[in-house]
Amino acid sequence: MASLQVTDERAREDAIDERLVASFQRGNSHALSELYRRHGRRVESVARNVIGPSDELEDVVQEVFIELHRSLHRFRGDARFTTWLHRVTVNVALQHLRRGKRKGWLRWLGLDQVGNAATARVPAGDRQVEARETVRALYVALDAVSEKKRVVFTLYELEGLSLEDIAATVGTSVNTVKSRLHHARREIFGQLQQDGLLPTHTLQVVK
Amino acid sequence: MNATHENQADCPSEELLHLACDERSDFAAAERDAALAHAERCASCAERLQEVRRFRTLLLRTRVPGLGAEQWRSLDQRIGMLGSEPQPRGISAAARTYWGLTLAAAAVALFIGVDRFIESRKESLPVAMPPVVSAKAPTVVPLMTAESLTVRRVEGQVEVVAAAGKVVGPLAAGASLGIGSTLRAGAEGARIALPGTAELELLPQTEVRIDAADARDFFVRLRRGAVGLQVDKRQPGQRFAVLAGSYRAAVVGTRFVVRLGEDASVAVEVYEGAVRVDEANAPDDPRGETTVVVRPGRRWQVRGGEIVVGPIPAPGGSAQQLAPPVPRFDPEIEAEVRRLEAGDARPSHGARAAAPVARSASEPTRFAPDGLPIAPTPPEPQVRRVLIEVPPQQMTADEIARAKAAERARQR
Numbered sequence: 050m051a052s053l054q055v056t057d058e059r060a061r062e063d064a065i066d067e068r069l070v071a072s073f074q075r076g077n078s079h080a081l082s083e084l085y086r087r088h089g090r091r092v093e094s095v096a097r098n099v100i101g102p103s104d105e106l107e108d109v110v111q112e113v114f115i116e117l118h119r120s121l122h123r124f125r126g127d128a129r130f131t132t133w134l135h136r137v138t139v140n141v142a143l144q145h146l147r148r149g150k151r152k153g154w155l156r157w158l159g160l161d162q163v164g165n166a167a168t169a170r171v172p173a174g175d176r177q178v179e180a181r182e183t184v185r186a187l188y189v190a191l192d193a194v195s196e197k198k199r200v201v202f203t204l205y206e207l208e209g210l211s212l213e214d215i216a217a218t219v220g221t222s223v224n225t226v227k228s229r230l231h232h233a234r235r236e237i238f239g240q241l242q243q244d245g246l247l248p249t250h251t252l253q254v255v256k
Numbered sequence: 257m258n259a260t261h262e263n264q265a266d267c268p269s270e271e272l273l274h275l276a277c278d279e280r281s282d283f284a285a286a287e288r289d290a291a292l293a294h295a296e297r298c299a300s301c302a303e304r305l306q307e308v309r310r311f312r313t314l315l316l317r318t319r320v321p322g323l324g325a326e327q328w329r330s331l332d333q334r335i336g337m338l339g340s341e342p343q344p345r346g347i348s349a350a351a352r353t354y355w356g357l358t359l360a361a362a363a364v365a366l367f368i369g370v371d372r373f374i375e376s377r378k379e380s381l382p383v384a385m386p387p388v389v390s391a392k393a394p395t396v397v398p399l400m401t402a403e404s405l406t407v408r409r410v411e412g413q414v415e416v417v418a419a420a421g422k423v424v425g426p427l428a429a430g431a432s433l434g435i436g437s438t439l440r441a442g443a444e445g446a447r448i449a450l451p452g453t454a455e456l457e458l459l460p461q462t463e464v465r466i467d468a469a470d471a472r473d474f475f476v477r478l479r480r481g482a483v484g485l486q487v488d489k490r491q492p493g494q495r496f497a498v499l500a501g502s503y504r505a506a507v508v509g510t511r512f513v514v515r516l517g518e519d520a521s522v523a524v525e526v527y528e529g530a531v532r533v534d535e536a537n538a539p540d541d542p543r544g545e546t547t548v549v550v551r552p553g554r555r556w557q558v559r560g561g562e563i564v565v566g567p568i569p570a571p572g573g574s575a576q577q578l579a580p581p582v583p584r585f586d587p588e589i590e591a592e593v594r595r596l597e598a599g600d601a602r603p604s605h606g607a608r609a610a611a612p613v614a615r616s617a618s619e620p621t622r623f624a625p626d627g628l629p630i631a632p633t634p635p636e637p638q639v640r641r642v643l644i645e646v647p648p649q650q651m652t653a654d655e656i657a658r659a660k661a662a663e664r665a666r667q668r
């Protein structure tokens with residue numbers, strides 16, 4: 050029963066998105082503002098989880114909607130709008146990462162600083178600092194894996210998307226997603242273990 | 257918990273441990289329970305499971321900082337503006353068809369044109385083609401640009417260094433002067449005949465870089481030593497130039513020498529016609545404030561920030577290092593140089609020469625620190641001009657430092 054309600058809610062949201070997209074394609078540019086109001090937070094969340102801590106997150110989100118404005122007239126409704134939006138967001142985020150890599154020495158400087166911070170001793174009890182260092186440690190490890198694995202890992206582990214949604218977003222099969230996820234986990238887990246950056250305690254997940 | 261280690265073949269893989277700890281995985285409940293039960297009996301697996309749980313804890317605690325309220329407000333505004341902009345329109349099917357056909361027609365026309373061109377080239381080629389390169393062929397140095405100037409004749413040894421710094425080989429007749437390449441004269445100096453009547457003379461150990469070498473402009477940058485340039489005739493719009501330090505001299509249809517001293521001093525000696533010297537940052541700069549016209553038999557020199565114009569010193573003494581070049585092609589010019597060296601500043605080429613200098617050739621003309629002459633300068637003669645200039649972006653760090661020091665000294 051609950052599952053049916055969720056499905057109904059999802060179908061209703063999809064229908065609203067479709068109407069907004071159709072309105073935009075008929076020439077109503079203001080429909081884009083409504084799509085932003087509905088999905089801006091989702092785009093921001095996906096982008097920040099893929100690229101990690103960055104001062105340019107705001108620009109990346111804006112770039113996603115600029116890309117939307119540019120290419121929404123080509124959206125044919127073959128997939129759900131949110132899946133298409135995730136795909137655009139991931140592509141823009143990856144472009145952002147590639148631009149960062151092309152910066153060469155700037156990138157190296159940035160990584161060096163993050164790496165030093167991640168391996169530094171964190172004063173016990175300072176939860177804010179500890180949380181920040183946790184994020185940095187994870188993204189230092191993420192920088193070492195391939196883009197495909199990084200996307201699957203961040204969308205599943207941090208963004209909480211399902212394997213099916215991720216498969217639709219990156220345009221591959223669920224089994225391929227599982228494989229990439231497994232390899233990403235192994236590499237990142239190994240890196241954090243090797244650097245001694247795993248927390249000393251575990252959290253109990255309450256169902 | 258039983259701490260004894262079971263058979264390692266029964267131990268779950270790391271992947272299984274991750275799946276067992278992942279609440280969202282589609283791992284079967286029975287398999288999950290089996291893996292966890294195994295870990296309770298196996299000390300090694302219990303340790304591994306604990307590590308995986310720590311990893312999952314790190315993921316659960318990971319919160320990447322998002323946008324702040326201020327950033328969201330800014331973003332709302334920016335996206336709102338985007339929403340009010342007109343949409344980019346896609347290409348309609350009719351337009352796609354039209355442009356597709358147009359491009360196809362253009363491609364076919366291009367193919368036919370290229371094919372005919374190749375056929376016409378084939379017809380014009382001689383039946384028996386001599387080998388393009390042979391082991392015993394004289395060294396002809398192909399340089400960088402298609403639009404480069406070809407050398408008519410070379411006397412003396414000149415080494416060519418490509419723009420990338422690689423020594424290409426000796427310069428020979430027929431070679432092209434590529435932009436950015438450097439010419440280094442040997443111990444005997446060299447003389448290079450360019451197309452037309454232009455000749456470039458490099459004194460011993462002189463080094464110049466080719467900054468422009470095409471049908472319109474010929475600019476060389478003097479890096480060391482002294483260079484002479486003789487241009488008897490030029491086509492309308494042609495410019496010949498030698499760049500030295502941060503100064504520009506302009507001469508066309510004359511013969512002159514530019515020297516760059518070890519102390520960054522620059523000297524321009526004029527043997528025929530007249531030369532305009534000024535400071536400039538680019539070839540097409542308007543005339544600089546310190547414009548000076550140097551007449552035949554006179555030398556313009558800047559040293560330590562002071563500009564002095566006087567007669568060309570005779571060879572020997574302190575001016576030995578600035579001895580004028582000895583022309584090797586034109587006996588008439590050689591005779592004139594000898595006469596000028598003897599102190600006679602009158603030009604022998606009456607038709608090409610500028611008006612005589614108003615002051616005595618032996619009396620140096622001094623200039624104020626702002627570059628303007630202290631004594632009145634004679635009216636500007638009707639002379640043809642050549643530009644000599646140095647774009648600052650092409651100066652080395654050392655040259656920039658020396659130029660700045662000279663500028664400071666001049667301001668003082």
